[in-house]
Amino acid sequence: MRYQRFVALGDSCTEGLDDLLPDGAYRGWADRVASVLDAPGFRYANLGVRGRRLDQMLSEQVPLAAQLSPDLVVLFGGGNDVMSGATIPQIAERADAMVRAATALAPTAAVFTLSDISHRMPFGWRMRPRIEALNSAMRAAADRYGALLVDVWADECVNDSRYFGPDRLHLSSLGHRRLAGHLLSALGVPFDSSWMAPLPGAATNASMWDHWRWLRDQVIPVAYSRSRNKLIGRQPGDGFTPKRPQLLPLA
Template sequence: MSYERFVVVGDSCAEGLDDPYPDGSRYRGWADLVAARLAADNPDLRYANLAVRGRRLDQIISEQFPAATTFRPDLVALFGGGNDVLTGGFDPDAVAGRVAEAVAKLTAVAPTVLVFTLSDLSQRMRMTRGLQPRIAALNSAIHSAAATHGALVVDLADDPSVRDLRYFGPDRLHLSEHGHRRLAGHLLRRLDVPFDRGWLEPLPGEPARPGMLGHARWVWREVRPVAVSRVRNRLVGRSPGDGFQPKRPELRPLAAAELES
């Protein structure tokens, strides 16, 4: 099956952090990779990516869904919920309600909707073990909403790459180039669209296993600045992602450089 109007909504992972194009001008990510593959089957494909880093599900619904609906997409991918998990005062019932609302609204306007479960962060960040129940609750809500409304689930919860830091950026949270290609492979396989099978092949060699010093450096360089920024944002009533715009707000064909990615 070929698609004509592909729309992506979500947070930083949908935006493409940490997978920049070779020229460093902007982020690529799994969504651009998928769009390029779909455009190979249908050169008339048009693609919009409304994702903004730092957005929670309620913000994704209120800020991104109105435009997504006007595009009359035949394929939508929603990657969200991670920022809900990381936010203080997590309420599993409230998050489940947002997931159900999001999936219901998207399936009402698009014949094919994809949603994603999250992997266990503690497999690569021990300090996040306390988030396991939140991630489990989010994933359960995603499976339930998808079953109720007929969405397709790209299940990343048990993907073995979660334990290999080469699939993640310096912060161990966002995907690296390898991680985005792997996620694109999972999505295309779920759609039964042929793709480069190398995207799902294990990386050669053994993954790096940082010692105590490596973990300490990671906490200082990556965790500390984020924690300070979140505290400052709360003090002034800001949310992560405020001031950022969608990476691709218009539904349009891919440029030649994007097709070569």
């Protein structure tokens, strides 16, 4: 099937954080998918905003997407619900509502699960039950509402730090390329098979020094920023706008 109106929904991953172009702009999995789908008449919008939870996407991004009448809509989200400490029932409710809304937007709707990043960081085991709850809700909602499920939970690339950025949460350029490959495979669209090829050499693992440096440079500053913003009533993503709010040719 040829798609001509592609709309991406989501958070920082959809925006493309840690997949930098030479000019400093973010690329990301959605841009990479759009580059493969690109053909005469093709248009692409990216409504992703960093820090956004599923319930915020429902109220902010879905109404914008509805105005664009897409024939393909893809959702990557839920990580901020997991990180924000939402309860398991809250996560399940938000995932169901968002997938239901996404499937009402376009003839083809695809949704992602999250990979198991819990073992990549100290105390990550505390996150795992909420990641599993999100993924279970995404699978159930995809089946219930007829969405295409892109399930990356078992992808072994999660064990290789080369697929992730410095914070161990956002994908690197290699990770975004692989995620795009998973989606294109699910859509049945041909693409460069090298995107899914194993990386040469052994997977890289973190040392104790790496863990300490990660805590110092990534975790502590983010925790401080989130605490400060909470005190002043500011939420992650406030002040940022969608990456590509209109359906436009890729070029």
